[in-house]
Amino acid sequence: MPETEKIAILPYRKVFQIAWQGLRIRLVKTFLVTSCITLALAFLTYILVSNGLAAQVAERASEALRQRLAREGLLEQMLSPEQRSQTAWMLGIALMISFVGIVNAMLISVTERFREIGTMKCLGGLDSFIVKLYLFESLCQGVVGTLLGMAIGAALAYAEGVSRFGAEAWSLLPATALLRTLAISFLSGVGLTVLGALYPAWTAARMEPVEAMRNEV
Amino acid sequence: MNAEGPIPNAEGQENKTGELSAAPGVSSAPGGEAGADLLATHIVRAIGVRKVFTMGGEKVHALKGVDFKVKRGEYVAIMGPSGSxxxxxxxxxxxxxxxxxxxxxxxxxxxxxxNTFELAWLRCHKIGYIFQTFNLIPVATALDNVMLPMLFADVPQAEAQDKAVELLRKVGLGERIFHKPVQMSGGQQQRVAVARALANDPAIVLADEPTGNLDSATGHQIIELLREINRSEGVTVITATHDYKMLSVSDRIAWLTDGVIERFVEREALDIREGQTDAR
Structure with a gap:
């Protein structure tokens, strides 16, 4: 059934196109949501990578480095449970703030575009189309923001690692461990954005088409 | 369509609405509504429609039993003050x-x-909307705007694109298919909206104050365009308007006051009145 397949794919491309154009036009707001995600993800990636480095130091670092760190008391500090629970709290709060920021920005984007959404519904657009539109939009922002944040976070973590452990930091974290960490960051970043867009998208989809007829702005 | 049952009823309604009573030229109404095809000739039938809104705990009767019919291919204006x-x-x-x-x-x-899906289908395939504020999708080009309803109707992209270009040519915007709404004047935007309304070959084009945000000359062009499409495509055009320019092209005008249709006026009757106004 090539015909049905074609029909199923085309609208997705179009939806994506419309969503992308929407993001380009509303550049400032796009930037706000994206930077929200970028900051949160930079923090998350930084914590994950530097924790990974610290854990590896305890196991795999050279004798000389370990002795130096033990002398400076850094090793215990890095691996202390208090330190870890404190960072976990901060991380949770940072992610929550970023989540609220995303929901808020997306809700504003919905109220701003009530007429556009109403028009699409007048023209025969289904609720699912509107939901798709918003989810695609947030997906774009999520991916861009997450990648940026991951780059920044990982760079910071390694910069700190090098300043603490010297050139040895580069070889501390095995590639698989690093990749796993980055994958966790990526999934949580994109997941957070799409999750944050669900409620606004649902609000938009439930909007009455009559809204398009409202003449006052 | 069941042939016998509703027809006498519908005819009864016809008289009750006083559809043509305000005009002397009742019997010469176009279409010659003789007998059996009566049902099929009406694209819109509203029978005893009432609508109540609750606003701040108070009940507002927006419509108090409106009977309203529109024949296929007719150009009807609904006129009335705001709040009517x-x-x-x-x-x-x-x-x-x-x-x-x-x-x-x-x-x-x-x-x-x-249900919701069927209503969306109806809006997509049977009805074309034109708004006072044009309501084009601001981020999309004229072409994409016209293609949008066809996307909702699952028309293959190549076909949709050809048709959109053809429609834009028809409304006189063949040169501007890649322009965005901000790059166009109000009149041009409304032309795009007209093309968009026609995208899925609707039976009815509904225009809500289509000239409300346009200057007089541009408004006139849009009215003429609607009239032309009404004639050439046989599309039923229904407009809600305050614009008296609309009167001269409409086949029939429904005057709405306080939630009831006060009277219907045929165009023949109206031309005379307009003539008198001009003479004054």
Missing amino acids: GKSTLFNMIGGLDKPNAGKVFIDEVDIAAL
Whole structure:
């Protein structure tokens, strides 16, 4: 059934196109949501990578480095449970703030575009189309923001690692461990954005088409 | 369509609405509504439509039993002051709102019986909307705007694109298919909206104050364009308007006051009145 397949794919491309154009036009707001995600993800990636480095130091670092760190008391500090629970709290709060920021920005984007959404519904657009539109939009922002944040976070973590452990930091974290960490960051970043867009998208989809007829702005 | 049952009833309604009573030229109404085809000739039938809104705990009767019929291919204007229930009636004809009592049939389909999906289908395939504020998608080009309803109707992209280009040519914007709404004047935007309304070959074009945001000359062009499309495509055009320019092209005008249709006026009757106004 090539015909049905074609029909199923085309609208997705179009939806994506419309969503992308929407993001380009509303550049400032796009930037706000994206930077929200970028900051949160930079923090998350930084914590994950530097924790990974610290854990590896305890196991795999050279004798000389370990002795130096033990002398400076850094090793215990890095691996202390208090330190870890404190960072976990901060991380949770940072992610929550970023989540609220995303929901808020997306809700504003919905109220701003009530007429556009109403028009699409007048023209025969289904609720699912509107939901798709918003989810695609947030997906774009999520991916861009997450990648940026991951780059920044990982760079910071390694910069700190090098300043603490010297050139040895580069070889501390095995590639698989690093990749796993980055994958966790990526999934949580994109997941957070799409999750944050669900409620606004649902609000938009439930909007009455009559809204398009409202003449006052 | 069941042949016998509803027809006498419909004819009864015809008289009761006083559809043509304000005009002397009743019998010369176009279409010669003789007998059996009566049902099929009405694209819109509203029977005893009532609508009540609750606003701040108070009940507002927006429509108090409106009977309104539109023949296929007719050009009808609904006129009335704001608050007359004009928009409410208009929204019902557009399948955007359902009556509290009475029935609205669009192409013989009772809109109250439709679910969300069927209503969306109806809006997509049967009705073309034109808004006072144009309501083009700001981020999309003229071409994409016209293609949008066809996307909703699952028309293959290549076909949709050809048709959109053709429609844009028809409304005189063949040179501007890649322009965005901000790059166009109000009149041009409304032309795009007209092309978009025609995208899925609707049976009805609903225009809500289509000239409300346009200057007089541009408004006149849009009215002429609508009239031309009404003639060449045989599309039924229903407009809600305050614009007296609309009167001269409409086949029939429904005057709405306080939620009831005060009277219907045929164009023949109206030309005379306009002549008198001009002479003054």
